[in-house]
Amino acid sequence: MTSQVALLGHHARLHRAALVPLALGLALFEWMMTFVAGQPAVSRFLSEALRAAPPQFLAVLNQDLLVGVSARGIVGVGYAHPFALIMMAVWAVRVPCAALAGEIGRGTMDLVAARPVTRSSQVGAAAVALLTGLGALAAAAWLGTAVGLTMRPVEGVSALRYLPVAAALWLVFACFGAVAILVSALSREAGTAIAWISGLLAGSYVLDYVARVWPRMASLRPASLFRYYEPQQVVEAGLARHDVAVLAAVGAAALLVAFAVFARRDL
């Protein structure tokens, strides 16, 4: 337990400098989206512009409801926008890859693993640092929304509606992060792990997009983790049990395999 706390403190020291700008960036972005949604002229303009936009463009924003829903939909775009996704992805890639493969590649893993620290506590500490940081980022995103809507209330738009959206955002990147921990547990260099997980993230995003705009590829959509993240539907109907179950199951399975792999490998 002591070593677990020490490892968590270590992750905090190594990554705190990155967490602050990521959280601020997300909060400001979501605040800005409420500002845009609160301007009737702006949302009308956006609505009309998007109505004329090709469906492929709307698919990029994962945005089927925007045109009709207006203000509520515009705020929801903030949670599907590539900017928000990249902010979350930075943490989901950075922490797992630095924690295991990064320590091995740098040569510091030998010093840590030569202490009374179990392999599972190393994976566990990386997972806790990942999930806590993602939690802070998702909370910052929601706070941006909440503060924006408090400063400039928009009719029919409640900040509470976006709490489950922030939870879904946390969950999808927790799932990617768990896969990143598995990739990191298998790798010897942070660079290799980053390349694999970044490729997986980008591939998953592209697959989801292509499957939405090209009917012949629609059957492949369930293979993308982004299929299980539908912020606009969460705004309207809350978290979908099926999506939560899939993301939680994939994340948990990836973590379990990571524990098993890292416990048995040569460092």
Next chain:
Amino acid sequence: MDAPPIQVRGLGKRYGAVVALKDLSLDVAAGEVFGFLGPNGAGKTTTIRLLLGLIRPDGGEVKVLGRVPFGRGTASRADIGYLPGDMAFWPRLSGAETLDFFAELTGRPPAARERLLARLGLGAAELGRHVRTYSDGMKQKLGLVQALQCEPRLVLLDEPTKGLDPLVQQGFYEIVADLRSAGATVFLSSHVLPEVERVCDRVAMLRSGAVVSLGDVEALRRAERRRVIADFGADVDTAALGHFGDVTVARPRHAELLVAQADLPALVARLGMLPLVDVVVERPTLEEAFLEHYR
């Protein structure tokens, strides 16, 4: 009687097709300073990493402080201090943060830290700086302090004086002497043979993953051939002295030979029959013993 802190039987390790270690067997007794010698790639670092459980053996058995190190044997590591051959730290942590982190991981107070810092000449100002600003020598000092600050019972040191200036090396030898008098066991891998000769009780020499020689430093030197240097007042057939050993230099009035200790009396008697002016019999250094094995 307690089991030796390090027990190794038939230990083997392969990396793909490369045999890094084969059939290594040795015991290191409590309170012993044990030297581990060998050229690059001989398997020294692999052995240390196996002792720490960082890698899994392909064959044989290893016990460190009574526990198998790979897997669940992590508890005994609180009693182990380790200095790797290639020192690496987190560049954005300060020296003090680094030491605190390792003490926290060890789960014991760093009782020896101040004494070690003073002996190695690492001050508070330097400890407050980021490790990225450290020279290689300072990193090595920090490595030694992190390995020894929690007063371990067993110390594994891989090339401990690499990058240290002679004054600090002297401090390191004093630290090893302190460890010995405190009853700690030291397992030391080094290329610096005079250093091993100076601080170690016993030595194992490793070649291509196998031990080629194991014994106390004095016995190893004794087992090696003596260098005999003879000068003569008149020309003699120095090549004929090859009967007693290997003649390495043969000039009419000067000869140098490598002779087994058992053949020395006969050689001295033969030299007495020649117009001998001077004779020197040199005990081999550990370096010569080492080179004999690796030539």
